[in-house]
Structures are given as structure tokens and as C-alpha cells.
């Protein structure tokens with residue numbers, strides 16, 4: 001497959017291009033957000049040490065890993081991914097196996113009626129596009145082109161695409177999952193009403209490219225361990241002096 005050109009920038013949805021070229025509404029507040037984002041990233045990194053969260057180096061592995069992770073817990077999708085790899089040995093065998101067997105193999109990760117056909121459809125499409133089940137061809141593409149290709153795969157959204165780009169292709173992008181979004185909103189880097197379709201571009205405009213990996217992996221840890229959705233452990237949080245959410249609830253002045 002000829003990669004460069006086929007998924008060129010003119011294939012990127014018009015709305016995405018518009019967002020990426022929009023000027024920030026207030027440049028001085030944007031600058032202060034960036035300064036705070038740096039401080040927060042360094043603090044988070046010193047606490048959590050940038051864990052990889054089990055994410056994969058191979059882009060196909062990472063793509064399937066993220067599909068399996070949807071709406072379930074880390075121990076269960078870790079276990080299911082390991083079993084799937086061990087039982088099938090190759091992604092070609094996953095394409096060829098009956099759907100019912102694949103559903104059984106991944107049942108512990110939940111939603112197997114949706115995930116199994118999606119996994120098969122993704123692998124078939126990649127094989128058709130590249131002549132093999134490999135995403136190595138994406139290394140030659142620019143970020144916009146990679147996003148356009150990955151989000152054109154069945155059931156693949158922007159978060160999954162950015163995870164593959166960051167963890168497996170070494171791109172300086174910032175995937176925003178539910179934990180990262182919550183932490184970023186509470187710290188004041190995202191407007192609380194920012195729709196999910198805009199959170200990636202908005203947060204990337206605040207977190208510098210070289211810090212995006214650290215911000216993502218450590219904010220994810222923070223969201224899982226301390227900044228919980230229902231009852232954040234603010235009393236034990238090392239970001240309390242930087243937190244807009246806590247400021248709004250108490251008299252603590254954020255830095």
C-alpha cells in the first residue's frame with residue numbers, strides 16, 4: 001500500500017483542521033496554563049515515575065489492547081489480551097477463526113459481542129490496506145495522516161488512535177481518557193464544559209509536546225489512585241495547591 005498521500009491532510013475532517021488552526025481565545029491565560037501544566041507534569045512524574053500501564057510497543061497489539069480495555073478494568077483486559085495472544089499466536093489466525101470462538105476467548109473483558117466483530121473487522125481492513133497485518137507503514141505518515149487513517153478503522157475513535165500514536169509510534173500526542181480528562185478539568189486545564197470531541201486539541205494546546213507522554217501516564221495514575229471520580233482524596237493529594245476544583249470548594253489558594 002502506498003501510505004504517504006493516501007491519507008493526506010486533505011482527507012482530515014474539515015472540523016479537525018479548523019480546530020487546529022484556531023487561535024487561543026486569551027493568550028496570556030494560555031501562557032499561564034502552559035506554565036502550570038509544566039509544574040503539574042513534573043510533580044506528577046516525581047510521584048508516579050511515568051509507568052507504562054502495560055501498553056504495547058507494537059501498534060497492532062496496542063490497538064487490540066485498547067479495544068479490549070473499553071468499559072472494563074485493567075486486570076481483566078490485561079489477562080484477556082495475554083490469553084488472546086497465547087491462544088492465537090498470530091493476528092492472521094484471529095481473522096480466520098470463527099467469531100464465536102473469538103467471543104469466547106475475550107469474554108472476560110466484557111462486551112465481547114461488540115469487541116470481537118470489531119477486532120476482526122479492524123484486522124481485515126489493515127490486511128487489505130497494507131497487504132499484511134502490520135501498521136509499520138504508519139511510521140512514514142505525518143500525525144494528521146495517522147489520525148485520519150486510524151480513526152477510519154471500524155470503531156476506532158480519537159482516544160484509541162492517540163494511544164497507538166503515543167505508546168507505539170512514539171508521537172508527541174496526548175490521549176485523553178476518562179481519568180486524564182477528569183484530572184485536567186479539576187486542575188483547570190480544560191473547561192468543565194469542553195465536549196469530548198475537543199478535549200484532545202484543547203489539552204494539547206496547553207501541554208508542550210515533550211511533556212505529553214509524562215502528563216498522560218501520570219495523570220492516569222493520579223486519576224486512578226487519588227483524584228477519583230466520586231470521592232477524590234484531596235486530603236492526600238500533592239497537587240492540592242495547584243487545583244482549581246479544590247480552590248472552588250475551600251479557601252486553599254492554588255499556586
Ligand code: SF4
Pocket residue numbers: 183186187226227228232233234235237238239240243244245246
Ligand atoms: S486536590 Fe482533589 S480534585 Fe484536585 S487534583 Fe487533587 S485529588 Fe483531584
